[in-house]
Amino acid sequence: MIKLSKSEIKRRALVDATITLVNNSGFHATPISKIAKMADVSPATIYLYFENKQDLVNKVFVETKQAFTTYAFESYSENMSVEQGFEVIWKRIADFKIKQVKNAMFLAQCDNTPMIDEDSRQEGVRYLQPLVDLWQRGKDEQIIKPISDYLLYAYSINPLSFLIVMQEQGTFKIKENHIEEAYQAAWDSIKL
Amino acid sequence: MIKLSKSEIKRRALVDATITLVNNSGFHATPISKIAKMADVSPATIYLYFENKQDLVNKVFVETKQAFTTYAFESYSENMSVEQGFEVIWKRIADFKIKQVKNAMFLAQCDNTPMIDEDSRQEGVRYLQPLVDLWQRGKDEQIIKPISDYLLYAYSINPLSFLIVMQEQGTFKIKENHIEEAYQAAWDSIKL
Amino acid sequence: MIKLSKSEIKRRALVDATITLVNNSGFHATPISKIAKMADVSPATIYLYFENKQDLVNKVFVETKQAFTTYAFESYSENMSVEQGFEVIWKRIADFKIKQVKNAMFLAQCDNTPMIDEDSRQEGVRYLQPLVDLWQRGKDEQIIKPISDYLLYAYSINPLSFLIVMQEQGTFKIKENHIEEAYQAAWDSIKL
Amino acid sequence: MIKLSKSEIKRRALVDATITLVNNSGFHATPISKIAKMADVSPATIYLYFENKQDLVNKVFVETKQAFTTYAFESYSENMSVEQGFEVIWKRIADFKIKQVKNAMFLAQCDNTPMIDEDSRQEGVRYLQPLVDLWQRGKDEQIIKPISDYLLYAYSINPLSFLIVMQEQGTFKIKENHIEEAYQAAWDSIKL
DNA sequence: CATGAATGAGAGTTCATTCAT
DNA sequence: CATGAATGAACTCTCATTCAT
Numbered sequence: 002m003i004k005l006s007k008s009e010i011k012r013r014a015l016v017d018a019t020i021t022l023v024n025n026s027g028f029h030a031t032p033i034s035k036i037a038k039m040a041d042v043s044p045a046t047i048y049l050y051f052e053n054k055q056d057l058v059n060k061v062f063v064e065t066k067q068a069f070t071t072y073a074f075e076s077y078s079e080n081m082s083v084e085q086g087f088e089v090i091w092k093r094i095a096d097f098k099i100k101q102v103k104n105a106m107f108l109a110q111c112d113n114t115p116m117i118d119e120d121s122r123q124e125g126v127r128y129l130q131p132l133v134d135l136w137q138r139g140k141d142e143q144i145i146k147p148i149s150d151y152l153l154y155a156y157s158i159n160p161l162s163f164l165i166v167m168q169e170q171g172t173f174k175i176k177e178n179h180i181e182e183a184y185q186a187a188w189d190s191i192k193l
Numbered sequence: 194m195i196k197l198s199k200s201e202i203k204r205r206a207l208v209d210a211t212i213t214l215v216n217n218s219g220f221h222a223t224p225i226s227k228i229a230k231m232a233d234v235s236p237a238t239i240y241l242y243f244e245n246k247q248d249l250v251n252k253v254f255v256e257t258k259q260a261f262t263t264y265a266f267e268s269y270s271e272n273m274s275v276e277q278g279f280e281v282i283w284k285r286i287a288d289f290k291i292k293q294v295k296n297a298m299f300l301a302q303c304d305n306t307p308m309i310d311e312d313s314r315q316e317g318v319r320y321l322q323p324l325v326d327l328w329q330r331g332k333d334e335q336i337i338k339p340i341s342d343y344l345l346y347a348y349s350i351n352p353l354s355f356l357i358v359m360q361e362q363g364t365f366k367i368k369e370n371h372i373e374e375a376y377q378a379a380w381d382s383i384k385l
Numbered sequence: 386m387i388k389l390s391k392s393e394i395k396r397r398a399l400v401d402a403t404i405t406l407v408n409n410s411g412f413h414a415t416p417i418s419k420i421a422k423m424a425d426v427s428p429a430t431i432y433l434y435f436e437n438k439q440d441l442v443n444k445v446f447v448e449t450k451q452a453f454t455t456y457a458f459e460s461y462s463e464n465m466s467v468e469q470g471f472e473v474i475w476k477r478i479a480d481f482k483i484k485q486v487k488n489a490m491f492l493a494q495c496d497n498t499p500m501i502d503e504d505s506r507q508e509g510v511r512y513l514q515p516l517v518d519l520w521q522r523g524k525d526e527q528i529i530k531p532i533s534d535y536l537l538y539a540y541s542i543n544p545l546s547f548l549i550v551m552q553e554q555g556t557f558k559i560k561e562n563h564i565e566e567a568y569q570a571a572w573d574s575i576k577l
Numbered sequence: 578m579i580k581l582s583k584s585e586i587k588r589r590a591l592v593d594a595t596i597t598l599v600n601n602s603g604f605h606a607t608p609i610s611k612i613a614k615m616a617d618v619s620p621a622t623i624y625l626y627f628e629n630k631q632d633l634v635n636k637v638f639v640e641t642k643q644a645f646t647t648y649a650f651e652s653y654s655e656n657m658s659v660e661q662g663f664e665v666i667w668k669r670i671a672d673f674k675i676k677q678v679k680n681a682m683f684l685a686q687c688d689n690t691p692m693i694d695e696d697s698r699q700e701g702v703r704y705l706q707p708l709v710d711l712w713q714r715g716k717d718e719q720i721i722k723p724i725s726d727y728l729l730y731a732y733s734i735n736p737l738s739f740l741i742v743m744q745e746q747g748t749f750k751i752k753e754n755h756i757e758e759a760y761q762a763a764w765d766s767i768k769l
Numbered sequence: 770c771a772t773g774a775a776t777g778a779g780a781g782t783t784c785a786t787t788c789a790t
Numbered sequence: 791c792a793t794g795a796a797t798g799a800a801c802t803c804t805c806a807t808t809c810a811t
Contacts, residue, residue: 008774027306029221033802043776045804054802113305113358114219122362148374151365155355156378160347166305170314173343182340186348190382200791224784235793237787246785392795411690413605417781427797429783438781497689497742498603506746532758535749539736540762547731550689554698557727566724570732574766584770608805619772621808630806772811780804790793 012050014040019061020107024169028058028116059121062111065104070128072097077131083139084192087157090132091187094158095180098165106169109162132158146193156190204242206232211253212299216361220250220308251313254303257296262320264289269323275331276384279349282324283379286350287372290357298361301354324350338385348382396434398424403445404491408553412442412500443505446495449488454512456481461515467523468576471541474516475571478542479564482549490553493546516542530577540574588626590616595637596683600745604634604692635697638687641680646704648673653707659715660768663733666708667763670734671756674741682745685738708734722769732766 018039022031033054037044051057073094077086098105111117111125136153139145145153161183167173197205210231214223225246229236243249265285269278290297303309303317328345331337337345353375359365402423406415417438421428435441457477461470482489495501495509520537523529529537544567551557581589594615598607609630613620627633649669653662674681687693687701712729715721721729737759743749 025307027219027221027308029219030307032800034800044802045776045778046774048803049774110306114302115217116219126364146374146378148378149365149371151356151359152352152371152374152378155352155359155375156348156382159352159355160344163347163351164343167343167347170311172318173341179341179344182338182344183347186338186340186344186382189384190348190378225786226784236785237793237795238791240786241791409691411603411605411692413603414691416779418779428781429797429799430795432782433795494690498686499601500603510748530758530762532762533749533755535740535743536736536755536758536762539739539743539759540732540766543736543739544728544731547735548727551727551731554695556702557725563725563728566722566728567731570722570724570728570766574732574762609807610805620806621772621774622770624807625770772809774810775808776805777807778805781802783801784797784799786798787796788793789795 011040011042011046015042015047015050015057016061016064019057020065020103023058023110023116024103024106027110028114055118058116059118062108062117063121063124065108066125066128069094069097069101069104069108072101074131077135079134083135083142083144084188086135087139087145087188088184090135091157091184092180095161095183098161099175099180102165102169105162105165109166112162143193145191148191153191157187160187203232203234203238207234207239207242207249208253208256211249212257212295215250215302215308216295216298219302220306247310250308251310254300254309255313255316257300258317259320261286261289261293261296261300264293266323269327271326275327275334275336276380278327279331279337279380280376282327283349283376284372287353287375290353291367291372294357294361297354297357301358304354321346335385337383340383345383349379352379395424395426395430399426399431399434399441400445400448403441404449404487407442407494407500408487408490411494412498439502442500443502446492446501447505447508449492450509450512453478453481453485453488453492456485458515461519463518467519467526467528468572470519471523471529471572472568474519475541475568476564479545479567482545483559483564486549486553489546489549493550496546527577529575537575541571544571587616587618587622591618591623591626591633592637592640595633596641596679599634599686599692600679600682603686604690631694634692635694638684638693639697639700641684642701643704645670645673645677645680645684648677650707653711655707655710659711659718659720660764662711663715663764664760666711667733667760668756671737671759674737675751675756678741678745681738681741685742688738705730719769721767724767729767733763736763 015036018036019031022035022039025031033047034044036057037047047057051060073090076093077089079086081089111122117125133150136145136150140147164173164175164179164183168175207228210228211223214227214231217223225239226236228249229239239249243252265282268285269281271278273281303314309317324346325342328337328342332339356365356367356371356375360367399420402420403415406419406423409415417431418428420441421431431441435444457474460477461473463470465473495506501509517534520529520534524531548557548559548563548567552559591612594612595607598611598615601607609623610620612633613623623633627636649666652669653665655662657665687698693701708730709726712721712726716723740749740751740755740759744751
């Protein structure tokens with residue numbers, strides 16, 4: 002167990018509060034004062050850790066995206082077959098979104114609103130490279146449809162975000178069997 | 194050609210300005226005063242047409258959603274086969290999203306952020322009933338996978354929103370062939 | 386008697402409050418909220434009349450400088466002899482500084498601190514042109530020393546500001562005879 | 578060469594930083610944190626040397642004023658004739674203002690704004706006593722006009738401050754001949 | 770002596786909303 | 791119906807000062 006410095010504890014509390022509150026109300030409807038209160042620090046303290054509100058949310062986004070992709074690719078190895086590799090990655094992504102709903106919700110909102118700076122968004126995209134590489138291999142081996150990565154992503158990965166958002170809105174409850182069904186739909190949509 | 198009353202012209206200008214500005218900056222970063230300026234009325238006038246800012250955006254959402262679904266189901270008839278019906282609806286939806294990007298973007302943002310009241314969101318969902326009915330028929334006829342409508346929507350319809358958002362962010366350009374490829378992916382993901 | 390619009394009354398109250406408070410505490414030590422309170426308006430109202438705090442003080446400076454120079458040159462005509470012209474202008478300036486102490490103090494502070502934008506400062510300088518022209522005439526006629534206008538100003542005009550500041554600090558009381566003595570000193574310092 | 582204690586070095590760095598920064602931006606626009614950074618100490622350290630920000634600037638003023646007057650009267654002796662004595666003092670003052678512009682600018686700003694406490698200001702004035710004594714002698718000997726010391730100061734000494742401020746604002750460049758011309762103007766304005 | 774971290778108080782500014790006209 | 795003018799409340803952010811180390 003790593004011992005966190007006091008500083009690091011405060012920073013994490015801030016990141017956590019930001020995610021929670023932005024999830025509930027959106028970026029612009031979340032005042033710095035609320036974030037401070039939830040993290041149990043003075044508003045002024047936030048400015049010791051981040052340049053300003055925009056910088057705060059940018060950094061929270063990039064760090065969360067990094068944690069997400071690290072998690073996603075952890076069990077994956079380039080030795081795996083395309084199908085096996087895709088399944089391993091997909092299941093880890095699903096796992097992350099179900100177990101770390103808060104983080105997943107936050108990332109979804111970042112992807113769909115103009116609240117993150119272009120630079121940070123770009124950085125977030127780069128972390129997905131291994132998946133893009135796998136797809137290329139799949140196309141070469143004629144296992145995956147020869148279509149744009151954006152289409153592959155839209156159909157095989159992004160739907161998970163939609164399902165999580167639905168679940169958080171309370172209109173849909175994701176159960177065990179849904180995961181398998183979703184995986185099938187995902188794979189069916191992109192396999193040749 | 195329907196002649197619009199002066200009142201109706203102003204109201205439409207307000208709705209239009211709201212969509213444009215919320216698309217560009219998000220709901221909370223869009224001041225009433227800007228909406229008023231763009232619609233060429235006084236801020237005070239907005240309160241003659243809408244109760245307050247939240248009411249304005251709720252109404253804009255519901256009306257846009259209604260226009261969207263009306264468009265989506267216009268060429269569809271219940272006589273059609275399941276596959277044909279799905280294709281007709283899907284293509285109209287795609288058509289709407291490409292031709293009325295502004296409206297589509299606005300709906301996407303509403304779906305993915307906490308900016309719309311729950312009641313209005315619910316109302317928006319109801320308009321999709323014909324599609325849900327079609328899917329039920331498809332399941333009965335063992336043409337469509339016997340899985341939750343939310344999964345069917347997540348995989349066959351929602352990806353279009355993602356692609357439009359990507360296009361608006363400037364990271365992806367939707368071309369003619371993408372539509373057909375997207376339709377194939379959509380259908381592959383839900384067909385039995 | 387000119388009837389002022391409500392708007393103009395408020396604007397003048399703001400200008401007045403600004404001068405009073407900046408005189409007492411300096412620009413940066415004078416919060417917008419205090420200016421608003423003294424002018425009996427909401428802080429937000431200030432932003433209907435001025436772009437921001439800097440714009441407010443710039444405009445107050447330029448307008449006050451303009452009033453000052455208008456007053457200074459009112460009795461002067463280019464027909465006058467150099468000596469007579471200088472005396473007329475000098476006495477009007479002295480008159481302004483004594484009768485409109487508040488405005489004079491404000492101008493003095495603006496001249497000696499970096500609180501006014503360069504552009505506005507430049508504009509203020511331009512209003513003094515008639516005096517500069519008079520000096521040129523005086524140099525041509527060998528009545529006034531052939532030295533830089535800055536020196537002429539420093540010795541014949543600026544000392545008045547110093548005396549006013551001293552008086553306001555309570556260390557010196559300007560009496561009738563001082564004016565005449567000061568005029569003599571001023572004229573002695575620049576006449577050939 | 579006097580060896581300065583570590584303490585004294587730090588104190589001087591603080592005084593120096595204060596002068597530089599207040600010159601550039603004014604007292605209230607200069608944060609303690611910036612002064613600390615420029616002096617290469619922690620903000621907290623300032624409070625070991627000075628009671629608070631106001632005390633800091635007061636002390637800097639008094640010490641600078643003292644240094645100024647010490648310099649001014651260094652070559653002067655009471656044996657000198659009035660005219661010679663005045664010239665000696667005047668030239669030293671001019672010398673100080675030109676060679677130690679930073680200090681001179683700081684003193685000028687202190688004289689013209691409400692940033693220094695009344696007590697400290699009074700103390701600053703006292704240091705000028707030798708000049709006042711000289712003038713008294715000059716009046717007795719009927720060499721200098723029998724007018725208030727404030728007038729004498731306003732016309733013979735203060736204009737130098739104005740010229741330095743103009744130079745620092747970049748609108749005027751003081752050259753060698755200007756000094757002699759200025760001295761003439763100064764003497765002409767007060768001599769009988 | 771010296772400090773980095775922390776903060777309460779208050780700065781300038783914006784904005785949804787109201788109201789006299 | 792429509793408005794321009796006005797504002798209270800709330801926003802982001804800064805800063806003089808303190809205090810545990």
